[in-house]
Amino acid sequence: xxxxxxxxxxxxxxxxxxxxxxxxxxxxxxxxxxxxxxxxxxxxxxxxxxxxxxxxxxxxxxxxxxxxxxxxxxxxxxxxxxxxxxxxxxxxxxxxxxxxxxxxxxxxxxxxxxxxxxxxxxxxxxxxxxxxxxxxxxxxxxxxxxxxxxxxxxxxxxxxxxxxxxxxxxxxxxxxxxxxxxxxxxxxxxxxxxxxxxxxxxxxxxxxxxxxxxxxxxxxxxxxxxxxxxxxxxxxxxxxxxxxxxxxxxxxxxxxxxxxxxxxxxxxxxxxxxxxxxxxxxxxxxxxxxxxxxxxxxxxxxxxxxxxxxxxxxxxxxxxxxxxxxxxxxxxxxxxxxxxxxxxxxxxxxxxx
Amino acid sequence: xxxxxxxxxxxxxxxxxxxxxxxxxxxxxxxxxxxxxxxxxxxxxxxxxxxxxxxxxxxxxxxxxxxxxxxxxxxxxxxxxxxxxxxxxxxxxxxxxxxxxxxxxxxxxxxxxxxxxxxxxxxxxxxxxxxxxxxxxxxxxxxxxxxxxxxxxxxxxxxxxxxxxxxxxxxxxxxxxxxxxxxxxxxxxxxxxxxxxxxxxxxxxxxxxxxxxxxxxxxxxxxxxxxxxxxxxxxxxxxxxxxxxxxxxxxxxxxxxxxxxxxxxxxxxxxxxxxxxxxxxxxxxxxxxxxxxxxxxxxxxxxxxxxxxxxxxxxxxxxxxxxxxxxxxxxxxxxxxxxxxxxxxxxxxxxxx
Numbered sequence: 001x002x003x004x005x006x007x008x009x010x011x012x013x014x015x016x017x018x019x020x021x022x023x024x025x026x027x028x029x030x031x032x033x034x035x036x037x038x039x040x041x042x043x044x045x046x047x048x049x050x051x052x053x054x055x056x057x058x059x060x061x062x063x064x065x066x067x068x069x070x071x072x073x074x075x076x077x078x079x080x081x082x083x084x085x086x087x088x089x090x091x092x093x094x095x096x097x098x099x100x101x102x103x104x105x106x107x108x109x110x111x112x113x114x115x116x117x118x119x120x121x122x123x124x125x126x127x128x129x130x131x132x133x134x135x136x137x138x139x140x141x142x143x144x145x146x147x148x149x150x151x152x153x154x155x156x157x158x159x160x161x162x163x164x165x166x167x168x169x170x171x172x173x174x175x176x177x178x179x180x181x182x183x184x185x186x187x188x189x190x191x192x193x194x195x196x197x198x199x200x201x202x203x204x205x206x207x208x209x210x211x212x213x214x215x216x217x218x219x220x221x222x223x224x225x226x227x228x229x230x231x232x233x234x235x236x237x238x239x240x241x242x243x244x245x246x247x248x249x250x251x252x253x254x255x256x257x258x259x260x261x262x263x264x265x266x267x268x269x270x271x272x273x274x275x276x277x278x279x280x281x282x283x284x285x286x287x288x289x290x291x292x293x294x295x296x297x298x299x300x301x302x303x304x305x306x307x308x309x310x311x312x313x314x315x316x317x318x319x320x321x322x323x324x325x326x327x328x329x330x331x332x333x334x335x336x337x338x339x340x341x342x343x344x345x346x347x348x349x350x351x352x353x
Numbered sequence: 354x355x356x357x358x359x360x361x362x363x364x365x366x367x368x369x370x371x372x373x374x375x376x377x378x379x380x381x382x383x384x385x386x387x388x389x390x391x392x393x394x395x396x397x398x399x400x401x402x403x404x405x406x407x408x409x410x411x412x413x414x415x416x417x418x419x420x421x422x423x424x425x426x427x428x429x430x431x432x433x434x435x436x437x438x439x440x441x442x443x444x445x446x447x448x449x450x451x452x453x454x455x456x457x458x459x460x461x462x463x464x465x466x467x468x469x470x471x472x473x474x475x476x477x478x479x480x481x482x483x484x485x486x487x488x489x490x491x492x493x494x495x496x497x498x499x500x501x502x503x504x505x506x507x508x509x510x511x512x513x514x515x516x517x518x519x520x521x522x523x524x525x526x527x528x529x530x531x532x533x534x535x536x537x538x539x540x541x542x543x544x545x546x547x548x549x550x551x552x553x554x555x556x557x558x559x560x561x562x563x564x565x566x567x568x569x570x571x572x573x574x575x576x577x578x579x580x581x582x583x584x585x586x587x588x589x590x591x592x593x594x595x596x597x598x599x600x601x602x603x604x605x606x607x608x609x610x611x612x613x614x615x616x617x618x619x620x621x622x623x624x625x626x627x628x629x630x631x632x633x634x635x636x637x638x639x640x641x642x643x644x645x646x647x648x649x650x651x652x653x654x655x656x657x658x659x660x661x662x663x664x665x666x667x668x669x670x671x672x673x674x675x676x677x678x679x680x681x682x683x684x685x686x687x688x689x690x691x692x693x694x695x696x697x698x699x700x701x702x703x704x705x706x
Contacts (some may be wrong), residue, residue: 001365002577008399044409048617048618048619048620049616049617049619055468060484065387068361072405080355094469120369140704159555161556162555162556162557163556164555164556164558164559165555165562166559167559168635191554196555197551197554197555197556198550198554199523199554200517200545200554200570200571200573200574201380201550201552201553201554201567201570201571201574202512202513202514202515202518202549202550202553202574202578203515203516203517203550203570204516204517204577205517205577205578205581206517206519206520206578206581207581207620208617208620209581209614209617209618209620209621210517210578210581211576212613212617213577213581213606213609213610214554214574214577214611216423216609217553217554217556217570217574218553218555220553220554220567221553221554221555221567221570222555222565223683224558224563224567225555225558225559225563226370228558228559228560228562228563228566229559233486243550244608246605248604248605248608249602249605249606249649251601251646251655252599252602252605252644252655253566253602255601255644255646255651256565256566256569256599256601256642258647259560259642259644259645260562260565260566263402263675264400264401264402264562264565265560265562266401266402267560267561267562270498270558270561270692273376279511289606289609289612291608291609291612292608292612293604293608293658294611295442295658298604298608298657298658301654301657302605302658304602304651305646305648305651306653317642321616322616351370
């Protein structure tokens with residue numbers, strides 16, 4: 001048996017947590033402090049098992065995920081992680097608030113807080129700046145303000161929305177991402193809350209199990225919209241990461257999209273290539289939660305149906321309940337492909353050393 | 354080369370059309386005649402190429418799909434069809450109307466019209482009775498009224514909805530289906546119109562290409578809801594057909610659903626088996642529009658990932674633009690599996706001779 005190579009890991013979805021609900025106060029303009037920072041968007045679902053790992057309580061007594069030192073000890077060191085990309089946690093859900101200015105203020109506070117309290121803590125931490133989607137011009141200004149920071153490697157928004165993301169209303173965000181050479185990372189978490197559309201194409205499902213199972217539907221609709229509305233023609237250097245939405249739904253969706261495009265392309269004359277080609281060149285997906293068919297060969301077959309080795313980025317979702325262990329997933333792939341997915345694709349996309 | 358066997362075909366999705374907008378008047382109660390029968394639900398999308406085949410105009414001068422004799426000549430005879438199952442056309446979209454009584458009245462008229470003018474025309478025609486979903490108790494009465502007719506082989510509702518179909522509000526429909534031993538056939542066509550939820554989990558996409566590509570999302574949400582809400586435990590003989598929504602999205606969805614169920618099952622204690630087991634035993638899918646990956650082997654691989662040979666039912670969608678020819682699809686399958694999909698599964702499910 002050949003000696004197994006120690007594979008380096010870059011974790012593209014790590015959720016650092018607040019110590020208390022007042023962590024943002026030092027970074028928040030006075031006018032907003034009278035509002036409860038974490039009033040939330042009103043997600044009508046609750047998980048029956050909590051959303052944090054039971055084994056991730058820091059000895060410091062800080063809440064799960066809120067102690068940077070313990071995150072290094074429990075996540076980064078044992079798994080050979082070169083970098084953990086901080087995805088924040090509930091903060092991107094502010095896009096579900098009715099008040100666009102309040103949502104934008106919270107994002108600004110979060111971005112300053114993240115740099116001061118997390119990104120400066122260790123060179124292993126890199127972060128995504130957060131923007132709210134209610135006011136894309138204001139979001140673009142925030143991308144220009146924070147984007148140049150050397151430890152900021154992407155821009156994060158939430159998957160829930162009132163409108164599909166390809167529509168022109170949102171284009172200032174993508175223009176700012178391209179201008180600052182930062183990928184946009186869409187992350188789930190507030191679908192169906194606040195001002196967002198209900199979380200499925202037929203309204204509100206009943207509970208967290210159904211809601212979580214249906215989450216990829218927001219990504220399917222956004223992806224179709226991004227491609228069909230011509231976002232990747234308009235912003236040719238714009239890159240997109242679909243985080244924590246699964247990956248196996250991609251081939252069937254692209255088959256349907258390409259087939260329909262062949263018949264109906266007259267409605268989208270600005271598209272110069274097949275829809276699936278834009279996806280292959282512009283879109284990345286994080287791995288967690290990876291699908292686990294009873295027959296592991298089926299996942300390997302699925303990976304043959306799209307450019308998995310170049311489109312996938314490893315992510316653990318630490319410290320959430322459905323953590324994926326980088327040493328245990330993707331075992332069916334040859335080592336060269338695992339290497340790309342575990343770290344090299346992310347290193348290139350996010351320009352990490 | 355062995356001589357190719359002539360495979361029998363049962364077409365599970367044929368859209369017979371009205372000759373004029375007044376076809377239903379003889380079957381409609383006087384009180385509703387003052388309203389335009391085909392006022393529609395206000396679907397905000399239009400196909401750039403029309404929704405009918407260009408080569409299907411009957412010599413009689415009747416509209417495409419409105420001449421039963423020509424349907425027999427153009428569709429049933431050349432393709433060795435034992436039966437063409439009539440799926441109506443726009444009528445199921447009445448579930449998008451705000452007025453539940455008007456919608457129910459139109460369905461009653463349609464069901465009487467279908468028996469009088471189509472099902473009595475040829476023994477090759479069998480039909481689905483239509484019900485509106487706004488008032489499930491009224492729908493159940495209509496299933497009891499029309500269901501016993503020998504040429505009625507199923508109950509049809511539309512995919513668009515305000516709520517996922519597993520929820521208790523709709524259960525009287527499934528109870529009536531089970532009581533009358535009729536499968537429920539869900540068909541797309543009005544997603545996002547009238548009182549329905551927008552057609553994706555993030556609201557209204559921009560055009561027909563995007564809308565049509567996203568259609569399977571309604572089925573994904575309904576399927577998750579049917580299973581998780583326990584409909585198949587409550588109605589153990591209830592069978593469901595998902596018509597014209599594609600098939601390849603099924604394995605990835607079931608992997609995600611089963612995986613989530615393992616962690617979150619405490620919220621759904623009424624489920625006694627894995628979600629995918631209910632799907633395998635209770636749900637069927639029609640084939641059209643079949644996915645067409647560049648590499649046909651990929652579709653064959655996808656068929657290995659679920660019980661395709663027992664769950665799929667052939668359908669052409671005649672006379673719509675994206676007709677599938679039964680002699681051209683599924684060529685990659687061995688003849689025994691093609692036989693089941695082209696006719697035998699439908700023969701058993703719909704109890705056809």
